[in-house]
Amino acid sequence: MKIHITGYGLISSIGFNAEESIKSLRIGQTGIERGRFEAMSNYRVGAITLSNEELKERFELNTDGSRTALLGMVAAKQAFHGHEISDQIRTGLISGTSVGGMDISEVEYKKYLDQTDHNPENYKHHSSGTSSMQIAKELGISDFVNTTSTACSSAANAIMMGARMINNGLLDRVIVGGTDAMSSFTISGFKSLMIFDDDWCRPFDESRKGLNLGEGAGFIVIESEKSRKLSKKESLAVLSGWSNASDAFHQTASSPDGQGAKLSMLEALDRAGLAPEDIDYINAHGTATPNNDLSESKAIQGVFNEIIPPFSSTKAFTGHTLAASGGIEAVFSILAIRNGYLYPNLNFRTPITETGLTPQLKFEEDKEIRHVLSNSFGFGGNNSTIIISAV
Amino acid sequence: MYYIHSIASISHQDSFQNPNIYQDLKELENESEVVSPNYKDYIPPASLRRLSPVLRMGLTASIECQNNVSGAFDAISVGTALGCLKDTEKFLNTFHTSTSDFLSPTAFIQSTHNTIGGQISLGLKNHAYNMTHTQNNLSFEVALLDALMCVNEGKDNVLVGAADERIDFLQTVQPSLIPSEFPLTSGASFFVLSPNPNDTGIGVRGVRTNFNTKNIGDEIDVFLRAHEITRNDLDIILHSDSIPFKTDTKKLNYLLYSGMHYSAPAFAMHIAHDYLKTELKSFALVVNNMCPGTLGLTLIEKQ
Amino acid sequence: MSDLKETLKEQIIEQLNLEDLTPSDIKNDAPLFGDGLGLDSIDALEFIVLLEQNYDIKISDPSEGKEIFQSVDSLAAYIEKNK
Numbered sequence: 001m002k003i004h005i006t007g008y009g010l011i012s013s014i015g016f017n018a019e020e021s022i023k024s025l026r027i028g029q030t031g032i033e034r035g036r037f038e039a040m041s042n043y044r045v046g047a048i049t050l051s052n053e054e055l056k057e058r059f060e061l062n063t064d065g066s067r068t069a070l071l072g073m074v075a076a077k078q079a080f081h082g083h084e085i086s087d088q089i090r091t092g093l094i095s096g097t098s099v100g101g102m103d104i105s106e107v108e109y110k111k112y113l114d115q116t117d118h119n120p121e122n123y124k125h126h127s128s129g130t131s132s133m134q135i136a137k138e139l140g141i142s143d144f145v146n147t148t149s150t151a152c153s154s155a156a157n158a159i160m161m162g163a164r165m166i167n168n169g170l171l172d173r174v175i176v177g178g179t180d181a182m183s184s185f186t187i188s189g190f191k192s193l194m195i196f197d198d199d200w201c202r203p204f205d206e207s208r209k210g211l212n213l214g215e216g217a218g219f220i221v222i223e224s225e226k227s228r229k230l231s232k233k234e235s236l237a238v239l240s241g242w243s244n245a246s247d248a249f250h251q252t253a254s255s256p257d258g259q260g261a262k263l264s265m266l267e268a269l270d271r272a273g274l275a276p277e278d279i280d281y282i283n284a285h286g287t288a289t290p291n292n293d294l295s296e297s298k299a300i301q302g303v304f305n306e307i308i309p310p311f312s313s314t315k316a317f318t319g320h321t322l323a324a325s326g327g328i329e330a331v332f333s334i335l336a337i338r339n340g341y342l343y344p345n346l347n348f349r350t351p352i353t354e355t356g357l358t359p360q361l362k363f364e365e366d367k368e369i370r371h372v373l374s375n376s377f378g379f380g381g382n383n384s385t386i387i388i389s390a391v
Numbered sequence: 392m393y394y395i396h397s398i399a400s401i402s403h404q405d406s407f408q409n410p411n412i413y414q415d416l417k418e419l420e421n422e423s424e425v426v427s428p429n430y431k432d433y434i435p436p437a438s439l440r441r442l443s444p445v446l447r448m449g450l451t452a453s454i455e456c457q458n459n460v461s462g463a464f465d466a467i468s469v470g471t472a473l474g475c476l477k478d479t480e481k482f483l484n485t486f487h488t489s490t491s492d493f494l495s496p497t498a499f500i501q502s503t504h505n506t507i508g509g510q511i512s513l514g515l516k517n518h519a520y521n522m523t524h525t526q527n528n529l530s531f532e533v534a535l536l537d538a539l540m541c542v543n544e545g546k547d548n549v550l551v552g553a554a555d556e557r558i559d560f561l562q563t564v565q566p567s568l569i570p571s572e573f574p575l576t577s578g579a580s581f582f583v584l585s586p587n588p589n590d591t592g593i594g595v596r597g598v599r600t601n602f603n604t605k606n607i608g609d610e611i612d613v614f615l616r617a618h619e620i621t622r623n624d625l626d627i628i629l630h631s632d633s634i635p636f637k638t639d640t641k642k643l644n645y646l647l648y649s650g651m652h653y654s655a656p657a658f659a660m661h662i663a664h665d666y667l668k669t670e671l672k673s674f675a676l677v678v679n680n681m682c683p684g685t686l687g688l689t690l691i692e693k694q
Numbered sequence: 695m696s697d698l699k700e701t702l703k704e705q706i707i708e709q710l711n712l713e714d715l716t717p718s719d720i721k722n723d724a725p726l727f728g729d730g731l732g733l734d735s736i737d738a739l740e741f742i743v744l745l746e747q748n749y750d751i752k753i754s755d756p757s758e759g760k761e762i763f764q765s766v767d768s769l770a771a772y773i774e775k776n777k
Contacts, residue, residue, distance in 0.1 A: 098503055100525075109483050112563070120564040127473060127568070128504065129527035133602075142603035146533050149474070149504035149525040157522060161537065168540045188486035189499035194739060194756045246467075246512035246521045252500055253735055263518060290757075379500065380509020382521060437732030440711040492752060493743045495709075497736055 003163045003222050003240075005388070006233035007175075008331045009078025011071055012216030012318040013046035017078055018331060025317060025332075025343050026363050032200060032212045032319050040187060043196055046214030046319025047182055065134035066101035066125040067215075072135040072179035075217035075327070080175055082233065085140050089227050092144030092171045094162050095132040095219075096154025096178030098323040101125035103183040131179070144171055149323070151378030152285070153244070154178045155218060156326030156386050160242040162222055172227035177219030177327030186322065187213060193252070201288035203313035204297065204359050206350040211287045214319020218327030220334065237334045240371070240389040241272025247381030253291050258299025260383035261285075265303045265373065268385040274371060276304045279387075281336055283329045283374040284359075286313020286345070287320050292377065297355040312345035312360040326376035326384065333372040333388045340367040392692070393542055393584045394594035399455035400580040400661045401425060401448040403650050408455070413665040416648045421574045423650065434514065441497055442510070443477040445556035448579035449507040450514050453550060456583050457515055462548050464583070466520040466541035467511055470534030470553035472527050472653030473568070474504035477558050507554055520546075526600075530555075531657040532679060532687035535598045542586050552581030553654035569651065571681070576650025580657035591668050592694035595660075601686040608636040611676070614688045626672035629659040632680045645677075653681065660689055667693040699770050706766075709744045710737050722766045738763060751776050 008018060013031025015021035024031065031046045040047065048071070050058065055070045063073065072095055085091065105126045111118040124130070132147040144165070148157040155178025162174035180186075190196055190213060197210040222239055223231060245267060247260025254261065269276060285296055293313075300308060314332055315321075321328055335341055345359035370390045377383050400406040403423045405415055425448070430439055433451045442450065449469070457464065481498035500506070505523035512521050520541065524533040531553035538551035556577040561569065569575065584595065599614045615621055627641045628634060634642060645659035656679040663675035672693065679687030703717035706726075710733065720731070727733045738759045745751045751773065753759060762772045 106483060106487075110487050112560075113484070113487055120567050122567070123564045124567040127527055128525045129472065129530070132526070136602070144600065145526065145602050147525045148522065150508070150521075150523050151503045151505060161522070164540050164544070168543055170536075170540075184486065185483065185499075188494055189482065189496070189502075192485075192494035192496035192499050192739065194742070194754075244520045244522065246509075246518050248512045248516050248518055250734065251506070251509055251513065251736070260518065378505065379503055380505045380521075381512060382505060382509065435732075436712075436714055440713055441736075491743070491746055493746045495743050496739045497711075500736060 001167050002225055002238055003166055004225065004228045004235040005220050005222055005237045005239055005334060006228060006231065006235060007079040007081065007083060007221030008334050009075040010216065010218040010328050010331045011048060011074045012321060012328055013048055013214055014317050018335060022335060028344060028346060030200065030317050030346060040182065043187065044200060044212045045182065046212060048215055061138060063134050063138040066131060067103045067181035068097055068099050068101060068179050069131040069134040071181055071215065071217040072131060073138040075177065075179065076135050076139055076175050076219040079219040079221050080139050083221060083231055086230065089230055090143050090172045091141050092165065092174045093132060093136040093139065093141045094146045094148060094158040094174060094176045095135055096148045096158040096323045096326065097128045097131055097180055098149060098151050098154060099180045099183050099186060100128035100131050102185045103181045106183060106185050139175065150382040151380060152322050152325055153376040153378035153382045153384040154323035154326065156376035156384035157244060159326065159330060159386055160244060160384065163239050163242055166222065166224050173221065173223035173231065175219050175221050177217065177330065178324040179217035180215060180322040180324045182215040195289055197288060200347050201316050202347040203286035203288040203316055203345055204293050204352060204357065205348050206352050208288045208290060208293060210289050212319045214321040216318060216321040216324045216328055218324055218331045220330050235391045237337045238389045238391055239386065241268040241274065241387030243267035243271060244384045247383055249381055252379050254295035254377065256295060258295040258302065260381050261296055261299035261375065261377060262302045264383040264385040265299065268387050272387045277307055279309045279371050279373045280369045281342055281372045282309055282311035283333055283372060284311050284313045285375040285377045286315055288315065294352055294354060296375065297352055297357050301355060308357065310342050310360040312343050314343050316346035329374050330386060330388065333374050336369050336372050337388060337390050339365055340369050341365050342367055392594045392596060393539055394587060394589040395582050395664055396585050396589050397456040397459035397583040398661050398664060399452040400658055401427065401452055402578040402658055403576050404648055411665045411669050413662055413669060418647045419574060419650050423574065425577050441501065443475055443501060444577055445475055445554050446501065446507060446510055449554040450510045452552060452579045452581040453511045454514060456550055456581050460548060460583050463517055464519055464548050464550040465546040466549045467508060467517065468522050468534045468537040468551045469508040470524045470530030470654060471504055471507060472525060472530045472555050474525065475502050475506050476556055478502040480558055480560055528653045528679060528681045529600050529685055529687045531654055532598050532600050532689065535689065538584055539598065542584060547585045547587055549584045550581060551584060552579065553657040554579035555652040555654040557652060569653065571651040573646045573651040576652050578649055578652055578654055578658050580661050593664055593667050594692060596690040596692045599688045604684055604686040607680060607686060610686055611688060618690055620674060625674050625676050627666055627675045628678060629663055629675065630678040630680060631655065656687055660691060663691045667691060695770060698773065699766050702766055702770055705744055705748055709740050720766060724765060726763060726765055749773050749777055
């Protein structure tokens with residue numbers, strides 16, 4: 001069964017929608033800068049320069065929620081634009097998130113510690129499942145709601161689960177993707193891992209030191225052919241392959257040879273009925289940590305051998321948007337297919353000594369891009385790959 | 392039919408390695424504790440030392456399941472509503488109160504919801520599909536749905552389960568996060584599903600979730616009809632909140648025995664399994680109506 | 695120096711939650727990582743926290759830790775040199 005993609009939406013530090021994002025990608029304009037708010041002021045982050053109130057107003061959001069939920073609503077609404085709720089089309093929403101409502105909970109918990117005006121009511125936004133319900137409510141979706149929470153592979157896994165539910169005849173159309181807002185919890189967490197770069201991150205560069213955090217949301221609409229005939233939406237691209245595999249090496253570090261990553265790429269190719277040489281562009285996970293980029297490079301070499309397609313990480317543009325990354329990068333992948341884009345890997349100077357690989361360095365368009373492979377790897381050795389193809 | 396090849400639950404009942412938890416069920420007192428196995432028998436000290444209760448429970452129950460079946464799991468699906476609360480709270484304390492440049496990372500690392508699933512794959516050296524679903528009170532049902540899809544897709548050795556833990560702070564925020572008259576508790580229940588028949592003939596016929604529940608009775612009827620049975624065929628209904636229709640069918644409120652946590656329906660499925668096995672009955676329905684407006688239904692059958 | 699090493703062992707046991715161990719279980723020259731006590735990269739970060747909290751020594755590059763944290767001996771020597 002062909003899984004058609006009939007909508008996409010995203011918001012991140014490089015743009016409030018797809019059009020703005022492409023502008024930034026084209027001119028090499030990163031969204032990462034020194035944080036404006038206290039908790040972030042020591043770090044370079046890819047923050048969205050709208051407050052929650054501004055998000056609600058600008059995007060006409062009617063449902064209350066944490067920042068994670070609000071960002072998700074923005075992106076999901078964009079994706080679902082032009083679609084209608086129908087009795088004949090069983091529609092679900094699957095969102096990946098790691099932060100959930102922690103942006104609100106952490107503030108409330110501080111009040112609890114300080115014994116000031118602690119209000120337990122405010123924890124109602126906390127759970128990740130609730131953020132998805134709020135996004136679903138904003139879109140008027142009630143047939144099915146789910147939340148996948150597997151750290152940085154969450155959105156890719158949401159996409160995969162949506163596709164499988166369509167294939168299993170359980171849903172006709174699903175809005176899938178992910179969202180994560182900036183929070184002190186995650187900033188402090190990554191600080192404790194000593195995994196930040198004080199400077200702008202350098203994916204796949206020999207001198208890379210770590211990541212820059214980001215926030216954002218990215219969603220796509222997928223539907224069966226039967227559903228598409230009813231929704232009358234144009235098929236923009238096809239979700240042709242997906243996979244999830246476990247590295248089983250360490251709770252946070254990836255295996256040196258990228259075994260889990262290799263497995264997920266090979267399985268996704270297999271499901272898509274493609275050979276490695278059919279891939280025209282890889283949107284890498286590429287967080288710019290010493291560990292990930294080496295591990296992922298090795299895995300890419302293991303799968304593609306000598307003939308490695310153009311590849312890049314777009315995280316030096318958006319920052320690492322954690323659970324949202326797979327969703328945002330799925331949108332980039334769709335746009336690459338439709339417009340023949342190749343995205344540049346910013347801040348690169350020297351290949352990693354062990355691999356000698358050089359990523360795509362400039363923005364290109366009108367290339368023949370028929371198949372894009374996108375990787376998202378999460379803590380717990382959770383490795384996911386999706387493949388998007390031209391119609 | 393998705394046959395159940397192994398079950399393991401760690402709960403406030405004496406459930407671990409108990410071949411019939413149904414007959415040993417005791418209503419929980421307010422101050423009950425988890426009845427823990429000796430985790431050292433399952434988890435090496437270098438790993439065990441860091442693990443919070445929910446991680447210990449989830450990992451041990453999974454190892455027990457693995458010990459009872461041959462072959463590595465070819466898919467792992469975990470549900471958890473609130474995830475690793477102990478580590479989440481610990482890290483909240485750390486970064487809010489620390490004046491240091493350096494923060495202890497262990498609690499942060501273990502606070503992500505998929506640490507349970509991650510520790511399972513790590514502990515079992517398992518490279519298969521590994522998913523964590525966090526849809527509040529329906530986390531287990533969605534995890535189960537995923538597991539059934541895995542079997543439909545050709546997998547034949549699927550681990551599925553759910554786990555949630557209680558921390559003292561939950562009591563403070565209870566009405567907002569997890570409203571209930573029942574005592575807050577912890578628990579983990581894991582199952583191995585396969586299309587291959589087992590000795591007991593017991594398995595899951597199907598699962599269904601509903602996010603816009605108007606009438607529980609109607610939803611149940613639709614669900615049962617899809618499996619070609621009616622309410623009259625049910626031997627037992629396991630439920631969380633009261634059932635809003637009259638029925639002569641035997642009823643059991645599983646929250647009396649699991650206490651309140653959002654992974655309780657997984658424990659209910661374990662009770663259902665043991666009930667069918669020992670009472671030689673045919674159909675059990677687990678009804679998850681913990682949160683008004685949403686509904687989870689799981690049909691278990693003994694052939 | 696031997697007092698420092700004894701104290702260090704107690705601190706290591708506490709920081710890393712090595713609940714079943716006592717200081718006498720940790721030999722001064724035994725490798726702490728890999729096969730030794732089975733410590734890993736997360737523990738290496740915990741060591742950095744331990745050094746800062748207890749000895750006011752800051753290590754900003756985690757990769758420096760590999761040599762310093764090899765054993766109680768090397769750790770004690772580093773502390774003596776840098777306090």
